[in-house]
Amino acid sequence: MDLGLQGRVAVVAAASEGLGYAAARALAAEGARLAICSRRADAIERAARSIGEATGAEVLAVTADVSRAQDVARLVEAVDRRYGQVDVLVTNAGGPRVGTFFELSDADWQAAFDLLVMSVVRMVRGFVPLMRKTGRGGSILALTSYSLKEPISGLMLSNTMRAALAGLLKTLSQELGGEGIRVNVIVQGRFDTERVRELDRIRAQREGITPEQVVRRYADQIALRRYGHPDELARVIAFLASDAASYVTGAALTIDGGLVKGLL
Template sequence: MDLEIGGKRALVLGASRGLGMEIAKSLAKEGVIVFAAARSQDKITAWSQGMENVHALQLDLGKLDDVDRVVDGLLADGGVDIIVNNSGGPPPGTAEKADRASWLAHFEAMAANLFHLNTRLLPVMKEQGWGRIISITSSGVEQPIPNLALSNGIRAAVVGWSKTLANEVAADGITVNVVMPGRIHTQRVDELDAAAAKRTESDVAEVAAKSRATIPAGRYGKPEEFADVVTFLASVRAGYVTGSRIRIDGGSIKSI
C-alpha cells in the first residue's frame, strides 16, 4: 500500500530511543523527511547514520526556550506536515505522594510546552490544507496504571486537548489522533519492570512474566508494530480518522 507521504516533513519528538526512534525510522522508510528531536541529539545521530532524510535536533521539552528555538528553525524552513508528540515518561509513584512541584514540572514538559509547540506549527498546516498530529500517550489514560500517577494524570490532559483540537481543525484537512501503547518492549518498559521488582523485592524476570500473563496476546509488543500504526495514521490513506484513541496493547485493556 502506498501511504502517499513521500516528501512530507515530520517532526518526531522523543526520538532518541524507544517508540520515538522506531516511529522516526518507520516514517523515514516511507520517504518522509524526518526531524527527529530529543535531549540526546547524539543518540539520534548514531542510529540514523546513513539515513539522509533524518535530521537530528536537540530539544528538551522541559525548556520553553528550547521549544521555541526548534520551532523557529522549522518555521523558517517551511514548517512541517506531520507532528508526532512523544514525551518521556515521569518517574513512577503514587497519587498520594506526588507533590505540587512534581505535577507542575512534568505537566510543563509533557503537556503545556507540547501544546505550545503544536499551536505554533499549526498555521502552516492550515494554510496548506493538510496535516497530521499524533500524540503518544499510554494505556493508563483509559485504565490507570498503578504507581504511575503522574503519567496517568498528565497524559489524560493530552487526550482532552487532542480531541478538542481534532474537532476544531478537521475541516482544514488536519487529523488529530491519540495512540495508546500498552506493554511495548522498549527500554522504558524494562525500567518500569525493574522499578516494580525493586518495590516488591521480586526478580525482574518474574515481574515481566507476570506482566505478560495479563496480556491476552501473551507477549510484549514489538516497537516496530507500534510505529507502523502511527505511520499509517500519518498517511494520506488515514485522512478520515480523527479525534480517535487507538489502542496498541495486545488486548490488555479490559473495557470495550
C-alpha cells in the first residue's frame, strides 16, 4: 500500500534510538522528509546519517531537549527555516525518574511534567501553525506507555503524567479536527529498547533477581509471549500518520502484543 507520504514533512522527537528512531526511519522509507531531534548532538547526527543512507530521505538533525522551552523553540525555527511546513508530528520523550510516591521530590514532579506534558504542549503550539500552512491538515501522534491503561508499580511519575497527556490530546483532537488535523495516542507495551532494558535492570535489582528473569516474567504476561520489536510499532505509526488513516482521530491505540488485559 502506498501511504501517500512521499514529500511530506515529518518531525520526530527523541529519535536518536529506540522507538523514535524506528518511527523516523519508517516515515523516511515511505518518502517523507524528516526533522529529528535528541539531546545529544553526536547521537542525533549519527541517526540522521543512518536513516539517510538507508532510505535516501532528506533528514534534518537538531540537537534539542524537548523538556526545555528554548530548545523546542529552536527546533521549530530550524524546521520552519528548512521546510516551511509540517505534515506529521510524532511527540516522544524519555521516561521520567523511577520511584514510588514518597521517593519523589517536588523537583522530580516538575521535571516529569516538563518532560512528558509541557514538551507536547510546546511542540503542538509550535508546529500546528506550520501544519496549517499546507492547507491539508496533518497528523499528531504522541508516543506514551501502557501505564496509561494499567498503572505500573514503581512508575508513579509516568503513570500520572501520561494520564494527563491523554486528556490533553483527546481535547486537542476535538479542537483541531475541524482543520483536518488528526491527534492520536500510541499506547505502547514492552518493546526491546534501551529504556525498557533499563527499567528491567532496575526492577531486577530491587527484587534481587536477574534482568533475564524480569523479561521472562513480563513475556509470560504478553499474549504473544515476547517483547515487541521497534519496527513493529513504527509501521503502525507510519499508517496513522498517513492519509490511509484519514478518519482516525482522538484514538488511543494500544500496541502491546496483548499485554494489557482491559477491554478498553
